[in-house]
Structure formats: structure tokens, C-alpha cells
Amino acid sequence: MIPIVYHPRYNITAFGLERLHPFDGRKYRRIHEALVSPGLRRPRGFVRPRPVTRADLLKVHTExxxxxxxxxxxxxxxxEVPVVARLPAWVSxxxxxxxxxxATGGTILACRLAQENGVSINLGGGYxxxxxxWGGGFCAYADVPLAVKLLHDEGKVERVLVVDLDAHQGDGTASVFRGWHWASIYDLYERDIFPACKEPEDFPLPVGPGLTGSDYLGIVRETLPKALDAVRPxxxxxxxxxxPFVGDPLARYRLTAGDLAERDLLVVDTVRQRGIPVAMVLSGGYxxxxxxxxxxxIEGILARFDPR
Ligand SMILES: [Zn+2]
Structure with a gap:
């Protein structure tokens, strides 16, 4: 079975303040329920992570x-929620x-489980x-760089490729990776939206607004294999x-829900065809x-890679 990493504590509920940001702080619970109710997973059929420790955070972040x-x-x-400035520090x-x-602990666990199982999914993370x-855009911890650094330090991975298909550039990940010769990032993102200052990347694919599903999938189909063959992660x-969903308030691509399901399957399939383990994290979506x-x-990925 494909391990799905999730903890009920992923969900952010701060006295209704979470509704002031377009991010749905209860999205993780909803995905969990959507997988449980049709019987795709039992309620206890998820792997629960521990929270990341301060000692581990210090492997990537400055004190x-x-x-x-x-x-x-x-x-x-x-x-990006100004009223948080009025909350006591212990509450936030x-x-x-x-x-x-x-969720950062979840990304670390998902990367370990991908190595054992080929595919794993964290129902959160991707900050x-x-x-x-520095942090920004609702991201406080560099979960993906941290997870791959732990594995690299332990000698469990030699080369890592992050495939970032969130509509925004993964500037934080790119910034951390710049000092690491063993970690690369492939990033298809909308050119003229947040973040204002883009970071240099190994495989940047900036594209303007209005990209449709077929054009988007065509770009991934053509360029992702080249990045995988160049890095050999x-x-x-x-x-x-x-x-990249057509209805997203923070980006202007025009993918349908069906296009996004096809995209996720395409990425996992392309990576798995080469026998490379893949850990999927959810990142943005507003x-x-x-x-x-x-x-x-996720249902599509389970149907393909988790036959029962
Ligand atoms: Zn985004």
C-alpha cells in the first residue's frame, strides 16, 4: 500500500482567523475524509508523523x-494575515x-517511506x-529542503530533484538548494505573480497567465523527462x-480538476518508470x-499504483 502520511494536528484553526487568508486551514482533514468515506483508506490507514524537532529545524534554518x-x-x-500580529506569541x-x-515532520516521514515503498504522499507540507x-507566502518552515538534507546527511540519497508544479515559484526551496550541489529544482510557475523576486533555479519554466491544461501537460511531458535524465536523482x-486550477484566486492558469489529476499521475508515472522513489507533498491551492x-x-494515483 502507498503510505499516506497525515496527522489531525495538521489543521490550522485559530479562532476563525484562518479564514482571513484564502488558504483553507482545514483542507487536510477534508482530504482525509474524502479518502476515508469511499473506503479508499480506513480511518486508521494513515501514517502519523511526529512534529519536526528544533534540532532538525536548525539543520536548515538559522537560529x-x-x-x-x-x-x-x-x-x-x-x-500574510496582519491580525496575527495581535495574537500572543504562544497562541500563534x-x-x-x-x-x-x-506537516514538516510529515514531509520528512514521507521521504523516508518513498525510499521503502516507491511512492508516498504527505497530505500537507510543500512550504x-x-x-x-526567511519565510513568506504562508510558509514558515523549509520542509522539503530539510527532509532531503536529513536523508543526504545519513547517506541515504546522493542526488535529489524537486519537481515543483505549484503555480508560484518555489523561491524558498531554490534559495536553500543554491548552496547544495546535490539538490536541484524543476519548477513550472506563473511568471508575473508572487514572489516578486524570483530565485535562480536549475530548471526554471516561467510561463505567463492563461495556460490551459493541454499546453501545461504538454510542457511537463516534454521537459520533465529531460530534467530527470540530466539529474538522475x-x-x-x-x-x-x-x-494552477482555473478557479484559484491567487493564480491565473486555466487547468481543470481533471487536468490536475492527470498532471499528478503523469509526474508520478514518469518518475516511477525510471524506478526512482517519489514523495508527493501538497503545497498551495486556494x-x-x-x-x-x-x-x-490522490484517488487516481492510488488506482494506478496501489492496485487492490
Ligand atoms: Zn502557490
């Missing part, structure tokens, strides 16, 4: 940055950062706007943001349907 997350004004800027740590530490010393982390898009796409 100063982690300390700065206790400052309400800094955290409000990262989350418990209600907002702790869920993110669980690709977080770098060593022994682990791929797939950042499967659902914000439409009301985001949970449903992910659930349908």
Missing part, C-alpha cells in the same frame, strides 16, 4: 530566523506553527516559500500545488475546491 518566528509582526508577515505558536511542524533565514519530491482536487488526484 535567528527560528527566534524571529516568535515575533508576532514577523509571523503575520509570513502568513500552538495554533499555527505547531500544525506546520507536524516552498520558506528559506534558511535517487529521490524526487513532488510539490503538487493545486493552484480555491474552495482545493481539497477535492487533491483528493481526486
Amino acid at each position: 535567528e530566523y527560528l527566534r524571529s518566528l516568535r515575533r508576532p509582526d514577523v509571523l503575520a508577515g509570513i502568513l 505558536d500552538w495554533r499555527i506553527l505547531r500544525p506546520m511542524r507536524y 516552498h516559500h520558506a528559506a534558511s533565514a 535517487d529521490l524526487v519530491v513532488y510539490n503538487a500545488g493545486s493552484d 480555491s474552495a475546491e482545493s481539497w477535492k482536487i487533491h483528493a481526486d488526484a
